[in-house]
Amino acid sequence: MNRFSWYEAKSVEDALKNANTTLSEELYSPSNEAAFFKSGGIDVLDFLKEGLISPKTIVNVRDIPGMDKIEHEHNEGMTIGANVTLAEIEHHPDVAINFPALQMAVAHAATPQLRNMSTIAGNLAQRTRCWYFRSVDHQCFRKNGDRCFARHSETGQNEGHAIINNGSCVSVHASSIATALLALKASVVIQGGDMKKKVVSIEDFFVSPMQDISRENILGKKDLITEIKVPAPSANTKSFYIKQVARESYDWSLADVAVVAEMKGNTCVDITIALGAAAPTPIRSYEAEKILKGEQLNDMSITKAAEKAMEVARPLSKNGYKIPLFKSIIVRALSELI
Amino acid sequence: MKNDKDKSSKNAGKGNLSRRGFLRGAGLTTAGTVMLNSSVLAFESQPATGKAFGPDAVTIEMKVNGELKSLIVEPRTTLATALRDHLGLTGTKVVCDRGACSACTVWLDGRPVNSCMTLALDVGSRPVETIEGLAEGNELHPLQEAFIEHDASQCGYCTPGMIMSAAHLLKTNPNPTLQDVKKATRGNLCRCGTYPHVFKATLAAAKKMK
Known part of the structure; x- marks a missing residue:
């Protein structure tokens, strides 16, 4: 790990004044003067320890006052401060009651130790876990290199990679919490260098590699996430989340799904189905949603929706197993709504 | 050499x-x-x-x-x-x-x-x-004693972390189930595979601490 200076920011304005780049920009085109944000610091420290970044200054935003609160208004919904830890969300009673899918996603993220340290903003802003991207020995597209190592049909270790929208970088986004937030139609509040607030839907927060290979989200040089907003669910809303992993204790997602539906008896009035670890960004399956909207939820319609959700899948050489896996967890999650 | x-x-x-x-x-x-x-x-x-x-x-x-x-x-x-x-x-x-x-x-x-x-x-x-x-002077924490009693440590590298996770559980939940213990220690990897002994030791310590 290189030596760096530490700037202890006291306010959002103070933090924005003292940062000059993002971790992603530094990975794509390294400078000698980089100063970027750190909150919980897990992902930043990971990159530092791997020798992938060598910033001049880390701007610590972890202890900026007022960014660590969860507020819940019955009609408005929930506002989660950027520095709220995953553990705080996991154990908050209003989360479990109003947003079960979010609670389940958070409770299955990382380890208890990491949930005590990681912040919600850091979880959304973390970079992909693609092992080629995380390796100093592999200059891939995401790091301004000239190839994708994972895509290679023989040598590419692409078991965990994308089966949808994988025409460019084939990595998947690392946040499984984002899957739940996408299904819940959450938005991200960002403060820019001009101190203007932007409110961006989770869907627009993530950037596909086809749009811009150098980044996974829209955060620019002087952008700081200040809060996450989760709108109040309409009456009779049910939600569920399933994360499929390789081992029971803890792991990165192989496939995860969040479903949020407004039900009238067994009829689905409105529904969102979000998939994680399927594509380079968390995605909604609008096609599957269309099949269920206004219809009865039963074995037949649910199976049809799951099949539809995977119609767009184009697996790589070693991740074809994800298709039946997704179908299975989509069916299981939807069955929980009946 | x-x-x-x-x-x-x-x-x-x-x-x-x-x-x-x-x-x-x-x-x-x-x-x-x-x-x-x-x-x-x-x-x-x-x-x-x-x-x-x-x-x-x-x-x-x-x-x-x-x-x-x-x-x-x-x-x-x-x-x-x-x-x-x-x-x-x-x-x-x-x-x-x-x-x-x-x-x-x-x-x-x-x-x-x-x-x-x-x-x-x-x-x-x-x-x-x-x-x-964790110990009070020369007196070990009941969980440390239970780890010795139940042979919950082999090479020992994971043990301090394992104990800190399990001891936190006992501090916050005096009546843990096996599932609670598994959940509390799920982040702690032991490549010797002492998990069953760790679970037993933690449940035994919980009983003793009552």
């Missing part, structure tokens, strides 16, 4: 200079020189705008196992390094150094965290508890 090793360790013993002792000594020397011209980071009144530190070492104060310690660390120093190399608290182990195995688990502000993924400057005024702070 074996003789060389024996010889060097013997010499180290003779000069009263083990690797650990050297690191500790070196840390103290730096402390003496830097403390003169750098302010104490922690417990300072907060200025309106932020403050820059480093990249050179700065003096910080840290509350470890109930005692206020002063130490000199660079901004890149992790809590694990601060505890082990600066304060000589080598009970905390570093194995994966990436927050994936949790061998380095300590309590920060009463909650289990990975000390390898926490920067020392991030600790601030929040108290740190390590495996060394």
